[in-house]
Amino acid sequence: MAKKTSSTFSPAARAPIGCRHLLSLLVASTVLGGAVLTSARPAVAQATIETANFQIPAQSLSSAINTFIRQSGWQISYSSALVRDKTSTAVNGNLAPDVALQRLVAGTGIEVRISAPGSAALTGPAGAAIRAEDGSILLDTIIIQGANPNSTFEVPDAYVGGQVATGGQVGMLGNRDVMNTPFSQTSYTNKTIQNQQARTVHDVLANDPSVITNRSASRHDWETIRGFSNSGQNGGRSLNGLNGIAPIEFPGADYLERVDVLKGPSALLIGMGGAGHGNIGGSVNLVTKQAGDEPLTEVTTRFESRSQLGAHVDLGRRFGPNKEFGIRFNGAFDKGDTNVDTQHAKNGIAALNLDYRGERTRLSFDFAHETRDLNPISNIASIRSIADTLSKVPDAPDSSKSLFPSWAMRESS
Template identity: 40%
Template sequence: MRESEIGSAKKMHRGVAGAVAAAAVLLLQAPARADNHVVPPVAGEQLAQSSQPRSFAIPAQPLASALDRFADQTGISFAYRTGDISTIRSPGVSGMLAPREALQQLLAGTGVSFAFTGANTVTITKAPDAGSGAMQLDAVQVQGLNQQSTIDNLPPPYAGGQVATGGREGFLGNRDTMDTPFTSTSYTSTLVQNQQARTIADVVANDAAATKYGLSMFDQFRIRGFLLGAGGVSFDGLYGLVQEDRVPVEAFERVEVFRGPSAFLNGYVGAVGGTINLSPKKAGAQPLTSAGASYNTSGQVGAVADVGRRFGKDGAFGIRFNGLYRDGYTPLQNNKERVGNAALALDYAGSNVRLATYFGYTKQDTMAGNQLFIMSANQQVPAAPNAMSAVQQPWETIDTEFVYGMARGEVDLANDWIAFAAYGQSYFRENWLRTIGRNMTAQGRFLASGQQYSRTFWKQTGEVGVRGKMKTGPISHSMAMVATGYWEVVGSTFLPFAFSQSTNLYNPVMTSAPASGAFNYNPPKASATSLGSFALTDTLSAFDERVQVMLGARNQSIQNDNFTTTGALSSSYFASALSPAVGAIVKPWQNVSLYGNYIQALQQGPTAPTTAVNAGQIFAPTQSWQLEVGAKVDFGKWTATLGLFEITQPAGITNPATSVFSVDGQQVNQGIELNVFGEPIEGVRLLGGLMLLNARLTQTAGGTFNGMKAPASPDVTLKLGAEWDTPFMKALTLTGRVNFFSGQYINEANTQAIPAYTLVGVGARYRFEVDHKPIALRANVENLFNESSWQSGYTGGIVYRGTPRTIYVSLTADF
């Protein structure tokens, strides 16, 4: 990278560090109460608006009994018809909250609204169409807020609280699940905390269409059978602001998984199977102080802190800090991990202007992490070694560092129109000293070959646009226009590292650390990429939005340059295309949504993996397209979705004889998805899905691999999780999850395969109070039976070991 770019990165490091330090001082000096910052109440709302926050610990239960407990704690009287809520269940509420905010949480996702009819009386009303399954957003939650906004306007949680009723659909803004012609799932921070998720990979483990692959220290996924790296994950709708390795999730309110090509919606051109968006946390209406400690099987300990406050007149200014530190050994023998993460969110909420800024810093170090293996040609894959045993060398290390900053703003142009803009920068560096298991045989013998390299990523990203609604006669229009830009410079160098050791999976040969050179913290520029796009869309609705048609197009352009180690230009690609998108929704009943879509997308060409001899080479841009139809049914307490899709994109293949990666032919993925979420039975929550996938190669050179199954594409992926609130102990919840993956090929010739495997997880959580402070004790076990398995995510006969059995215990307290 150029010296000016390195200087900018260092300035950014100092700026983020200063902002985080200043935030810590402000939070420590902030008053514990924010009552004087609340908007003065109108008549009939005085109690809820002006009373001080108090501790609530009402678990999920029938709504009628939840209201009784709420009345006991607040002195508020409720008026409602018993029949209206007799079958409704409340998700509960916990934490230090004002009564009004606590009541909103108590009713979240129930289809029930409330209104203060006196200082201490509240009327509870069941929405007219709640019985049809349509979830109602409590009007009190969004009073005075432009519904086109994405700041402070997250869709509410669905019944059960594990997922939301909708999520971010790119430049379309936030959309309800039933009102979008695509499929996506928005996982909540409640699920993240209850499952003790540490990275977005742990959250994605709930999604049948998305599977985490690769090394334990990296978050890489396949969505609908196509690869998605962590760099293809967006932050508050912008790409380039998420690190290339593991992504801690403590600072995020939602983890949203979008299925299918997303270039039209998001402007990013590297996600054909789907993408993931992370919605950051911001300060809420009430003061928040939460802290926790964690422990895992092998002695790794950690601590987390989450602090939020609002300041100024009417609480217009907000600040929230999330901190994480984790260090120690994992159940994988010799493996030690250290993670530090700090995230700061600042926001301003005016009458017609909203601003939010985010800063973050992450440092991660890994010793003796999981290893990848490359099979010898014509050799069958050996049985996986014990999941806990060490195969990698004990001196292998990876250290990464990441810093980012982002600002987003919105201005209300009219009641249903806003203008928005966002801009962000990030810098990521990584240093690897590792071995790759090459030429592995059916007996488990392989050659541990050393590799040392350094890489840096400098990224800038931004968008500007308008979004709103209008009517032309009986037709309603939901319109949006956006321009996006993305700039990336990658520095890379592979250093001489002469290490070679013959060893075996089941009886590994360990050596002392060999001599190695110093890492290059300023590697030469390897590639530069610029992406630009302009998009328009109009969703036409009629018959009370029972019929919706989305029309849109995005003009995309990609410029990519590759450089030699001397800085000379080695190759250059430019491509542009107008990519159309069409979607439709028909609601024969209010709670049934039939949908379909067709999307074309220009995408950045694939990058050769580090295992290839041409590692890091970026290929010319390609085009992909998707056709999908499906149905969504909201039964009131639970929702089921069914989708049938076909996605086509050029295939990237690693030649097993030469280890050269190239683009050859097409990969066509046809699949069926079934997803379910919610609380179908009182006290029982379900979350999971099934994906049946037929991934085939076509139009390969000379027809060599035509009709073969695409590597790393299991025919069947089943994920099903459940939670049960025990009737014999109301504060106790038991959990479980089963993830099944059928066997899959790992090479294009379909001569090498890994067997099916099943991962079982169980858990429990218990809530109680100490001195009126809510405390939660959680325990989770992943890979309960310590199944030893192989996983695969790339071509060329590459396999990875699965993760071993791990027990996680945490204690969280709100103050």
């Protein structure tokens, strides 16, 4: 009977010493390479996480979460009692949304649980559940919030620097991002108004290269957008997206949150403005201020021209268990000499905004009154009717000289 034998091949036993070293080196390189690839995978996956630019100052945690929702597009669910009386941490810079949310709640004892891509839940520390006498756990009301990007009750976020916004009101389409609108639009923020000390809407529009304004002390004002004049009643302007109710002459900027400039034919979106001109070149929308979540009290004194003194008061408050009711008041008064000899001006503004933010209902009311008194009046002088009979056109008069008698005046409101 033949005897079966078995044998095994051992490279270490059969190979020469030099080959053994080479084989060991190959095996070690293979193991090390696999370890490197394995450890590198999380870094690659982390690099593909989308980031966003967050500009969220330290404030009440509920307000900070609302700002986070607008800037990230995430949906956050949390208990109202969980965030009550808590203050957030400031978050600034380009960050992944989950990292930004973790920083936002840092130091509050709140835990962040990512439930799905683009959504998270905020929970309290372990063992913080409240139990009833029968042993059941009492759950507080859960608030699930999301952002409607087209709602006109919230203004779009501003770009870094805060001078212009990422979108604006586009008539009946509501708020639209500049990247999702087949129009050229620019929305100047209240920060621009404050930094440039803009007194009227025309002071703000002077920033736009497509708009020409008659920034003078005359009795009329109008805009020329892309070469087309928006003269006539309201000058092609709208207030909070509604045509025909904006101030007729020289609207003040003290009670405005945004000045939206829409360039291009806009009669379909805004309506017929400019005394029936149809807003061929474009239109201007004025967005009024509303009360923020935090109380606001600002008093500003100012000086203009030769001896024109004034002051501006801005007050904002919210009331109710969930800050449903808001009130914002802006008042301004200026009086003194203008840059025209013997001319005096007296301007006054009183604007009140009331709003209600309910679970299913949003309401906003605006009441504003402006007065502008010039004495003597300024106007445009024209010699076109006699230009053909003159051999030489006379030099333009000094703009600091009044062409009207001292007793002439004009009041507008």
